[in-house]
Amino acid sequence: MLAREGGSYRVLVEGIERTAVLRGKAKREVDRAVAGDRVRFDPATLTEDVLGIEGVEPRHSILERRIPGGRGTRAVAANVDQVVVVTAAADPLPIPQLIDRLLIVAEANDIPAMVVVNKCDLASASPVIVHLERAGYEVIATAARSGLGIDLLRSRLVGKESVLTGPSGAGKSSLLNALEPGLGLRVGEISAKLRRGTHTTVTAAMIPLAEGGFVADTPGFSEVGVWAIDRAHLDECFPEFVPRIGTCRFDDCTHRTEPGCAVRALLDTGELHPERYASYLTVFTELEVSPRDWE
Numbered sequence: 001m002l003a004r005e006g007g008s009y010r011v012l013v014e015g016i017e018r019t020a021v022l023r024g025k026a027k028r029e030v031d032r033a034v035a036g037d038r039v040r041f042d043p044a045t046l047t048e049d050v051l052g053i054e055g056v057e058p059r060h061s062i063l064e065r066r067i068p069g070g071r072g073t074r075a076v077a078a079n080v081d082q083v084v085v086v087t088a089a090a091d092p093l094p095i096p097q098l099i100d101r102l103l104i105v106a107e108a109n110d111i112p113a114m115v116v117v118n119k120c121d122l123a124s125a126s127p128v129i130v131h132l133e134r135a136g137y138e139v140i141a142t143a144a145r146s147g148l149g150i151d152l153l154r155s156r157l158v159g160k161e162s163v164l165t166g167p168s169g170a171g172k173s174s175l176l177n178a179l180e181p182g183l184g185l186r187v188g189e190i191s192a193k194l195r196r197g198t199h200t201t202v203t204a205a206m207i208p209l210a211e212g213g214f215v216a217d218t219p220g221f222s223e224v225g226v227w228a229i230d231r232a233h234l235d236e237c238f239p240e241f242v243p244r245i246g247t248c249r250f251d252d253c254t255h256r257t258e259p260g261c262a263v264r265a266l267l268d269t270g271e272l273h274p275e276r277y278a279s280y281l282t283v284f285t286e287l288e289v290s291p292r293d294w295e
C-alpha cells in the first residue's frame with residue numbers, strides 16, 4: 001500500500017498504481033493499514049476499477065508517532081527496512097540532538113539507520129560525518145542541487161523500503177526529485193504543516209523507485225518523540241555504547257555518575273563523541289518523567 005487518500009488507498013499491484021477500498025472485516029483493521037503495508041485483495045475485485053482490500057499482512061517493522069494530545073500512538077509506516085536521516089550541512093544548520101533522536105527512534109524500532117548530509121555545496125559535511133561515523137553509522141554527503149552523492153544514495157535505496165526523515169528544509173523533497181527525475185515533488189514546502197491542516201493524522205506516502213524499492217518522505221516523523229523507549233534500554237539505542245554495556249562496574253549502571261562506568265570511559269578515549277553522550281543524557285532525563293504523562 002502506497003498511501004491513504006481520504007477514504008481510499010493507493011496501492012501498487014504488479015507494478016501498476018491502482019485505487020482500493022477496505023472490505024468487510026478489513027474495515028476493522030482500518031487504523032492498521034498504513035503506507036508500506038502488504039495487503040490481500042478480494043480476488044473477485046482484481047478486474048474491477050476499485051480493488052477490495054480483505055486484510056493486512058503481518059509487518060516485520062513499524063514506525064509510530066505519538067498522537068498529539070497524548071492519546072496513544074499511530075503507525076506512520078510499516079515494513080520499513082531502513083531509516084534515512086537527512087540533515088543539511090548548512091541552511092538549516094545540523095542539530096546534533098535532533099539527528100540523534102531520529103537515530104534513537106530507528107534503533108528502538110530495530111530498524112537500521114543511515115545519515116545523509118545534503119547541501120554539501122554550501123558547507124563542509126565533515127563535522128557531522130566525523131560525529132556519526134564514529135558512532136557506527138554510514139554517512140553519505142550529497143547536494144541535490146549539483147547531483148553530488150545521488151548515485152551512491154540511490155544504490156543504498158534500491159530494493160529496500162526506506163523512510164526519509166529530518167528537519168524541514170534539509171532537502172528531502174529535492175533529494176527525491178534528484179533520485180527519481182520526473183517525480184516533481186514540490187520543494188520548499190513544509191508538507192507536514194499543510195497536511196496536518198486537512199487530516200488529524202499525518203501519514204506517509206510510499207514512492208516506488210524505478211530501479212525497485214520504495215521511499216517515503218514522512219511529514220510528522222521529524223517530530224517523533226522517544227516516549228516509547230524503556231529507559232533501561234536507552235543505552236542499547238547507541239551503537240557505540242553496545243560493546244561496553246555489561247562491562248560497567250554496576251549491572252544496572254545508567255552511565256551517568258556511577259563509578260567504573262565503561263561507557264563514560266569511551267569519552268576519554270575519544271570513541272564516544274561528547275555530543276552523542278549529551279544526547280543520551282538529555283533523552284534519559286526526558287524518560288525519567290513519568291511515562292504516564294504521555295498516555
Ligand SMILES: Nc1nc2c(ncn2[C@@H]2O[C@H](COP(=O)(O)OP(=O)(O)O)[C@@H](O)[C@H]2O)c(=O)[nH]1
Nearest residue numbers: 119143144145168169170171172173174187188
Ligand atoms: N544549496 C542547496 N540548496 C538545496 C539543496 N537541496 C535542496 N535545497 C534547497 O533547500 C530548500 C528546501 O528543500 P526541500 O527539498 O523542500 O526540503 P525538505 O523540507 O526537506 O523537503 C529548497 O529551497 C531547495 O531548493 C542542495 O543540495 N543545495
Ligand SMILES: [Mg+2]
Nearest residue numbers: 172173189191
Ligand atoms: Mg519536503
Ligand SMILES: [Zn+2]
Nearest residue numbers: 248253255261
Ligand atoms: Zn555505565
